[in-house]
Amino acid sequence: MSFVKFNDDNQIINFVRDHSDLFSCHSELAVEEISDGNLNYVYRVSDASGNSLIVKQAPPYIRIIGDDWPLTQDRIRIEQQSLQLTAQHCPQVVPEVYHYDSEHCVILMQDIGDHDNLRQLLIDRTELPLLAQQLGNYLAQMMFRSSSMAMESTAHKALVKTSQNPELCKISEEVYFWDPFCDHERNDVNPLLKDEAQSVWNNSELKCEVAKLKRRFMSDTEAMIHGDLHSGSVFATTDSCKIIDPEFSFCGPIGFDIGVLFANFLLNYAGQQNLPGDRCERMTYQGWLLQTLSDIWQQFSTHFASLMQTETLDPSLSEPGYQQWYLQQIWQDSLGYAGVEMTRRTIGIAHVADIMNIEDPELRADSERLSLQIANMLILQRNTLSTPKQLDDAINQLRT
């Protein structure tokens, strides 16, 4: 199958007119490239009346690198499969898919341009009172519905098969679990943080715990996860929350999504220590971040437990003690994966604006140090920090 890349705006417009009836045929359409992530081409197509949609196209390579780094286009099939499954169980949190074209490797989808990126909202210290509830419910619904508790065993295995995503999983296996825990050439370490990075690379106990988390990431197929649920994949308004870009989706450990999400609140927490602005306001916001993390867990675990209680198809998986144990496992996994995500975002290849926006290298190093400290604690103490309260206390203690 040869790939047909759009060469100009007209091709995009023609494609959109052929596959969507959003626009009247006489309206003039404008195309704006808004590619933001690393992998794909993304365009907004709009008319003068305010109608618009998004065109996402996956080339057979990594967009920002080009032909030199080929990457499977199967990722766009995975993305639309994940968006469709989410639309079934939790329609309010995903952009609607208008059309999927496997030949052009294109998804036409709803424009969520009225939402802001959560990473920027956190950097700007925006409090979003409904966010924890929205994210907690989304996580509970999607994780439960795509697990073998809610699906017939054979249907779940079929989902495991169609959502296999080996090439993108391999990227995650490397950038989360390998690079940041050794002196890898792909790492990007603040020169002021060399000693701390070296400590990570020399810490056998830490690396052993990361290997346990990696083993589970590679072999546990419990539910269909998003696979890249950092704050850049979440868009929000005061009322609404949308999750995009599930091209890393596969059947994996539930705690991975929750952990990556937690980590991005905690990376912002570490950033707020030294971002510009009023100190008191920054500290208040740090409190909101920890509270929101705790509320997400509260919402997720309550909702998930209730689904386990009332909707588990398999009676042998509905023992009450099992629920409690299972949620505790997810919590522990979540802390572990949060620690891994924080480490890779601090000394690995892909840093976050929450910390990189701190211009002074010394101050940035201070936030990076705090991030690594929290990360170490999460990975090493995930089995003893058994509630959000204990986690809060431990984080607050690190800061003092």
Place this chain on the structure above:
Amino acid sequence: MSFVKFNDDNQIINFVRDHSDLFSCHSELAVEEISDGNLNYVYRVSDASGNSLIVKQAPPYIRIIGDDWPLTQDRIRIEQQSLQLTAQHCPQVVPEVYHYDSEHCVILMQDIGDHDNLRQLLIDRTELPLLAQQLGNYLAQMMFRSSSMAMESTAHKALVKTSQNPELCKISEEVYFWDPFCDHERNDVNPLLKDEAQSVWNNSELKCEVAKLKRRFMSDTEAMIHGDLHSGSVFATTDSCKIIDPEFSFCGPIGFDIGVLFANFLLNYAGQQNLPGDRCERMTYQGWLLQTLSDIWQQFSTHFASLMQTETLDPSLSEPGYQQWYLQQIWQDSLGYAGVEMTRRTIGIAHVADIMNIEDPELRADSERLSLQIANMLILQRNTLSTPKQLDDAINQLRT
């Protein structure tokens, strides 16, 4: 694809002549049906010079039931895939596959008729001094080589996909983890054991532990396992050991194979308590059974640890502390799955001759009680019985 069942000996002989050159074209061939398991047709084809081979054909149903219980013929593809992979890594323990025919759902393979079935050998109290070493090495080789430690991540995921075996896994999910732990109509309970069975069905703690084991069985894809490694799947002579019938094979938890194998030694142990014969001889054999179980673990764990140390492709999975933790996990899983197998073989649908050969119902119930006691202990105490020595002591204590 319509299934072509062999209707008479001539069809079998013609098929064999077409697909194997074992026999000279002038030799007269005899066909003997030796179907023994529940699922398939098995024939031995031989000539007067002592040459022979086995023809195994999988009909689109369960052989002993017929059309009423359809079953995927994909199981014969799975079986030959598993035999071929085992032949790559551990050729001495599998019959050689001469030919696989996907249209007829037939495997032609080496006749291992000079070997005896291990279940019968155990019932006859045969000591096999090389068995532990052979089984331990086989388990270590196969589990390590088919895991993501020895395979590239993407190749391992491809193996997970091609070895998906949803229909047969579903049977296992039901007969191991569901039926025996509730008052299921498929169960077959000795009337003298009603109270003990009821205690199992009422034991929430036990059922919760079984749910944890079931979860792992359903979602962990760590290595390609045999999936049905009871003593009826093992054939042995004093020198040699062959493993057959891997139609339940899939990528699942390593501890499942080891546990099922352990269980079949312990079921025989429970049987020896009341099988006919000299008491002293039976007790000595019980000692040999426990020693052999311990030796299998010793052999497996030493070999597996050495493979982890020297041949793990992924450096982030080669931390020494991780090896120790990983083996401990496999040990704990093995005890748990052993307990599940013993329970299902005692009060579930498929009993074992090691106990059923005890004619007196009271004596049989005594062995069944011992089996259930060991099973309960294995499931509930798998995290504290941390060595074969502790396991032996705990079993010996149950008997006194």
